Amino acid sequence: MARVATGDADAFRQLVDRHADRVLALARRVLVQQADAEDVTQEVFTRLWTRADTYRPGRARFTTWLYRIVMNASLNSRRGPAPPASLDDEPEPATEAPGPDHAAANRQTRDRVESAVRTLPLSQRAAIALTTGRELSNREAAAIMQVSVKALEALLVRARRSLRTQLGDLR
Template sequence: MPREDASDADLMRLAAAGDRAAFGVLVDRHGERALRLALRVLGDAAEAEEVAQDALLRAWRAAPRFDPDRARFTTWLHRIVLNLAIDRARQRDRAPLAGEAALAALADPAAGPEAAALAAEERAALAAALAQLPARQRAAIALAYEDGLSGAEAAAALDVSERALEGLLRRARLMLRRILSP
């Protein structure tokens, strides 16, 4: 079977045996998602790139220890990305500011000029509000709403119970509502 058709778990088994091409397929599949997650938590494109690269390097090095019976590869990778991103956010000890340039990649190219301007305004307001959230709440929002993970997957990626994830999301939504309400 070609590597491109192999499951993530099979690719990790190959990577654990030293198959760089197999891990390259995983990077092609999930690298951008790791970068987006880091960007959402950190709000800085350069820092997010460093975190995503570091997370992928750590995943490569830890491939022999990956256990597909304990977690899906994506959940495992998300946990690595989140731990690194949250640590980085704590180290700089300030609320990250998501720049408009970083969010421009998320813009809808099909929108007309007025709709695009309004959408850009709304994205900027949301980015500014998200930047005020604690890093773990931003991570929970990114996993649940942007990456579309189930509650169990997002909780596993954050290494919390599903109930704790619900609490993080509830507090984040309440804070966003307070920040964004007129």
């Protein structure tokens, strides 16, 4: 980041190459629409380039700082009710040659989960997006959302309770 702050385009390209997929995946999980997520990704890296000097290494990990920018840009980009985060970027578990019935059942389950996530309030959806399938701790996710760890955990409890109620028959 120090090199990016001095205008080093090669350092910036390395950061983009290293983090673009994760930025896009997080934006897509919060916004769902691919086009919106791509717009946010472009905005995030524009901000990273123009505001690189605002990063303070001792205050937060780079990814925590970056994901906070992603969350802010995602929340600011909402135009009307936002659809839920997509779970498509989560890898499917490895199985031994599943048949077509198994694949159809998995697709149906994924669609039901995505539909249930869509009904969650944005703050709960963001909490789920940051903590599910990410290497982020609750503390890091709370910092990104600018809430206390307790508040994040409360959001997660409410989100999971709601999802359990809606998806109870999937157990």
